[in-house]
Amino acid sequence: MNSTNTHIDCKTCRTHMPDLLLDDSYAAEHPELSTHLASCTDCATELHDLRATMELMDAWTAPEPSPYFDSKMHVLLREEQAKQPEGLWERAKSFLLYSTGRGLRPAMSGALACAMLIGGGTFGLYVHQAQATSSATVNDLRILDNNAQALQQMDQLLDDSDDDGPPPVS
Secondary structure, eight states: OTTTTOOHHHHHHHHHHHHHHHHHHHHHHHHHHHHHHHOOHHHHHHHHHHHHHHHHHOOOOOOOOOOHHHHHHHHHHHHHHOOOOOSHHHHHHHHHHHOOSSEEEEHHHHHHHHHHHHHHHHHHHHHHHHTTTTTTTHHHHHHHHHHHHHHHHHHHHHHHHHHHHHHOOO
């Protein structure tokens, strides 16, 4: 934040709250924050509450676990692992939720390949049938159009050979 800017809003002040909590010299480096905190009771209250929470967290000590915690946890884990799911749906649900899916990858790849082959073959047959099912009239018109184009090309070749001069003698 630029130190020449003396006006600061609450949103900007709240973005600087972690720096104010962790570094005591941060407020001295940014006097606009100190000015805002002196004039805004909401931001000053929030900073005070955050400092009180941090002091409580510093004073708190975690309770020591029971000496038998590890052994009890291992027993519970072994019991859960040994327990079988009740029915087919429960087994399928637990398999889908907790497995990595590595066993399904080859099957899914094969299924995807089959689906692509079936889809591609169906599309190819559909396109082939769409072309083959045109009426006899349309086919005759296509043949006539191709013949007309071939005749035009032949006429152009003959016209070009007449312009070159006499044909070569062999």
